[in-house]
Amino acid sequence: DYLGVKPVLPAYLTPGLTKEDLLTGVSFASGGSGFDPLTPIVVSAIPMSNQLTYFQEYIEKVKGFVGKEKAEYIISQGLAIVVAGSDDLANTYYGEHLEEFLYDIDSYTSFMANSAASFAMQLYESGARKIGFIGVSPIGCIPIQRTTRGGRTRKCAKELNFAAQLFNSKLSTSLNALAQTLKNSTLVYIDIYASFADMIQNPQKYGFDEIGRGCCGTGLFELGPLCNKYTSFLCKNVSSYMFWDSYHPTERAYKILSQKFVENDMGPFYEK
Numbered sequence: 001d002y003l004g005v006k007p008v009l010p011a012y013l014t015p016g017l018t019k020e021d022l023l024t025g026v027s028f029a030s031g032g033s034g035f036d037p038l039t040p041i042v043v044s045a046i047p048m049s050n051q052l053t054y055f056q057e058y059i060e061k062v063k064g065f066v067g068k069e070k071a072e073y074i075i076s077q078g079l080a081i082v083v084a085g086s087d088d089l090a091n092t093y094y095g096e097h098l099e100e101f102l103y104d105i106d107s108y109t110s111f112m113a114n115s116a117a118s119f120a121m122q123l124y125e126s127g128a129r130k131i132g133f134i135g136v137s138p139i140g141c142i143p144i145q146r147t148t149r150g151g152r153t154r155k156c157a158k159e160l161n162f163a164a165q166l167f168n169s170k171l172s173t174s175l176n177a178l179a180q181t182l183k184n185s186t187l188v189y190i191d192i193y194a195s196f197a198d199m200i201q202n203p204q205k206y207g208f209d210e211i212g213r214g215c216c217g218t219g220l221f222e223l224g225p226l227c228n229k230y231t232s233f234l235c236k237n238v239s240s241y242m243f244w245d246s247y248h249p250t251e252r253a254y255k256i257l258s259q260k261f262v263e264n265d266m267g268p269f270y271e272k
Contacts, residue, residue: 012054019065025078028054034088035115038098042091048084048119056126075127076184079269082119085136085171088112089163090145105163113170117178124182130269132188133175134261135168137196143213144246147220154212156200168193190265192257199242199253206256209240216245223247 005025010017012026030046033039040047063071089112093099099108116133123131139145140160149157172189179187203211213219215235216227223245226232235241244250249257 012058022058022061023065023074026058028052028058029083032087032091034084034086034092035112035119036088036092036099039088039092042096042098043087052119052122052126055123059127072127076129078128078130080123080128080131081134081190082116082123082131083134084116085112085167086139086164089136089160089167090139090142093163094160105159105166109163109167109170112167113174116171117174120175120178120187121182124185124187129184130186132190132265132269133171134190135171135193136164137192138200139164141197141200141211142247143219143243144221144223146212147246164193186268186271188265188268190261192261195257195260199256203242206242206253207240208242208253209237210235211242213241214243214245214247215241215250219243219246221246 009025009027010021012028014021017026028051030040030051032043032045033048033051035048037047037049039045059071059075062074065071066074089109093103093105093108103111120131120133138156138161140149140157140162145157145160146154149160168189168191172191175187175189179185199206199208200211203209210219214222214227215238216222217232219235219241222232224247227245238244238250239252241250242253
């Protein structure tokens with residue numbers, strides 16, 4: 001809504017998408033995927049390499065609708081937003097410990113940042129010119145990490161927040177360096193760490209009463225499929241909660257973050 005496009009971007013794989021759906025934007029994302037190829041395997045998500053293939057397939061469909069020249073214009077002027085990294089750190093590295101034997105956190109975040117830069121390059125080669133990468137939030141403060149790593153008082157898990165900041169710094173540096181080499185590109189790192197942290201540290205400022213538990217069930221560990229009308233109860237006032245379940249923010253929290261993104265980070269995309 002804030003971008004003035006349409007309320008919801010439909011998934012590209014949704015059956016029966018119309019020409020209008022495709023020409024006005026779709027989503028190729030798969031929840032739980034990441035820059036590390038192991039990450040989507042953990043939760044059976046669609047790998048980012050496959051998402052890129054779908055994007056390229058989509059471009060060919062657009063060419064079929066409007067012709068090659070106009071399609072290239074649409075793709076070059078469209079906004080490509082990439083959101084990944086949280087699951088690499090929270091699930092693959094710290095959760096399942098799948099990479100801890102191969103990498104320390106410094107080398108793993110470098111691997112992630114390099115993978116992100118490679119993905120940006122592939123988007124550019126496919127025709128995208130306006131590309132934004134959203135960084136990782138303070139994942140050590142999400143309810144499930146407080147529960148599993150925060151001790152008896154459920155404090156934020158410092159090691160996860162440190163890892164998020166380390167990756168964000170490397171991602172920003174990698175994208176800035178890459179942008180210097182890609183002609184007519186706008187490659188932007190979008191920081192949400194600071195905004196997310198401010199919401200946690202100053203909840204009343206945003207109208208939140210609860211930032212340590214999710215609205216679903218106990219709010220300590222339930223997430224995804226565990227949040228349903230058969231197995232979980234819900235909080236009475238979801239708008240006062242920052243988190244819907246133990247992992248994901250509420251719609252209201254996302255709207256606040258989205259508004260900050262539009263106000264603070266959209267400028268570079270309109271300068272070229």
